[in-house]
Amino acid sequence: MKANINLSFLLLFLLLIASCTDRKCRMSTVINKDGSCERTFEVQLDSSQLVSGKIDTIHNIVRIGTGWQLSWSVKGQNARHPFPFSRQTYDSIRSHISRRACDTIAVFISGKWRSAKDMGEHTCFNLDSVKTLKPQTELKRSFRWFYTYYSYRETYHRQNLSFKVPLEKFMTGAEIGFWFTGFPNLTKGLNGIEQDDIMSNIKDKYSKWLTTNYFETIYQLIVDNYSLVNKAPVSKQGFIHLHDAILQRFMTKKEEVIEEENTKKLFSDFFHSDAFSAVLDNEKLKENAYKTLSDYITLTQFSVDYQLSMPGVITDSGRGIIGNSLAGNDQHVISYRLTGERLISGNYSITAQSRVTNIWAFAITAIVIFTAVYLYIRKKRK
Incomplete structure (x- = not known):
């Protein structure tokens, strides 16, 4: 069985940052x-x-x-x-x-x-x-x-x-249609075990898509406000070059990193520094950065x-x-x-x-037919 990101936990977290009804x-x-x-x-x-x-x-x-x-x-x-x-x-x-x-x-x-x-x-x-x-x-x-x-x-x-990473990077067009609308029906003719395998696979891709975009939100938040990072362990350009390495570590941690405290811990462990907390603890900056995520949750x-x-x-x-x-x-x-x-x-x-x-229409047609038959019979009798 594939190890899935905890989708329920992820959606709950996104609901909290969305603050929507x-x-x-x-x-x-x-x-x-x-x-x-x-x-x-x-x-x-x-x-x-x-x-x-x-x-x-x-x-x-x-x-x-x-x-x-x-x-x-x-x-x-x-x-x-x-x-x-x-x-x-x-x-x-x-x-x-x-x-x-x-x-x-x-x-x-x-x-x-x-x-x-x-x-x-x-x-x-x-x-x-x-x-x-x-x-x-x-x-x-x-x-x-x-x-x-x-x-x-x-x-x-x-x-x-407005997500930076599109769904198409993780899912096919048919999978996207099935996951969000039910069409095309990819489980038609399959038994329960086979259906579960397909659903688990698509769910895993969907979870990774959401998690990747959450990472991109956090990552871009730091890049855009790098001047606030006190005693940065690397230069801004060096941080940008480390994008893929940080993402890989982020995805390895799976659902644990979705919690904000664990997100900060990941950056702290990766760089052996708490310098990024100045940005990650700034509520006003996070509110603006999370807008794309909150808009998505509002839509759902x-x-x-x-x-x-x-x-x-x-x-x-x-x-x-x-x-x-x-x-x-x-x-x-x-x-x-x-x-x-x-x-x-x-x-x-x-x-x-x-x-x-x-x-x-049936009544008129019946009358016309009856009249025609009646006139025909009457004419024959004459």
């Missing part, structure tokens, strides 16, 4: 027969927003613009009420629950649009306080007399990472449980699962996962196709 919600989209669309977000708001009714459109996962209506409901109940509510209502709810109000009260953000394009233009997610994510939406309707065919596509664009915290309802019979669910709705096994609903990881390897598209039977 989870950006999660549920989103349901309804495509109607006439081409109009409905979209609803289910989000959780903190108590200050619940009481004041003032929505923080920057720090919440959904950025609310014009055309949206808000309502609220106690989780587990179907009834929805106008938002905001009074302080008295809030206090009444708080007095009857043991959990926090923001964990008990669901806020719904709903809108109706004439077309899929309009709906997409009014949909905006916040990846963080600066970056936003907007989809491109398209609905095609094809009338074929007996049936009307619907084809829906919603595309979210790839999010470029983006998560949307997406449900799409199509008119008629679903003929193609794309990468979604039919009949896995929150309300039950609804064969008209497709469930998807929209996450930040799925935006790393490339554009991510939610696609679906359905077919509506035109009953009137």
Whole structure:
């Protein structure tokens, strides 16, 4: 078995330096027969927003613009009420629950649009306080007399990472796609042992990629601030020439070096000097240096449980699962996962196709056939 870097520990460490909050919600989209669309977000708001009714459109996962209506409901109940509510209502709810109000009260953000394009233009997610994510939406309707065919596509664009070392240095394109999106399915037809071997191999590469970029962050931090190193054991140029040797030592230590104290110890042992602690202990410098890492972790915290309802019979669910709705096994609903990881390897598209039977077309056709047969028989009798 290959010795893997402790991925869980590494991600936990990166979460700590990111200092970000989870950006999660549920989103349901309804495509109607006439081409109009409905979209609803289910989000959780903190108590200050619940009481004041003032929505923080920057720090919440959904950025609310014009055309949206808000309502609220106690989780587990179907009834929805106008938002905001009074302080008295809030206090009444708080007095009857043991959990926090923001964990008990669901806020719904709903809108109706004439077309899929309009709906997409009014949909905006916040990846963080600066970056936003907007989809491109398209609905095609094809009338074929007996049936009307619907084809829906919603595309979210790839999010470029600013890491110095690209994923492609460690993983193939197929491995990147499988690890972050599940496609292509590299484990198809394999047994459990074979699947575990593939997953362990890819996990090891992913861990090494993250660890290498963590090293590059620390290394560049020292290079950029070498003037702060007091009694440096080597010159700045000498430090730069030692890049590969330090990286090799860094990777040899594996998960131990991810902890900041062990990182400092590695430099101390390598150079037999604590001179670099002046830089490695500087919180302000580290905050700026860790921005790329924290941006990556912030992206991975983006998560949307997406449900799409199509008119008629679903003929193609794309990468979604039919009949896995929150309300039950609804064969008209497709469930998807929209996450930040799925935006790393490339554009991510939610696609679906359905077919509506035109009953009137069958009725008219039947009448025409019946009339033609009747007239033919009548003519023969004459």
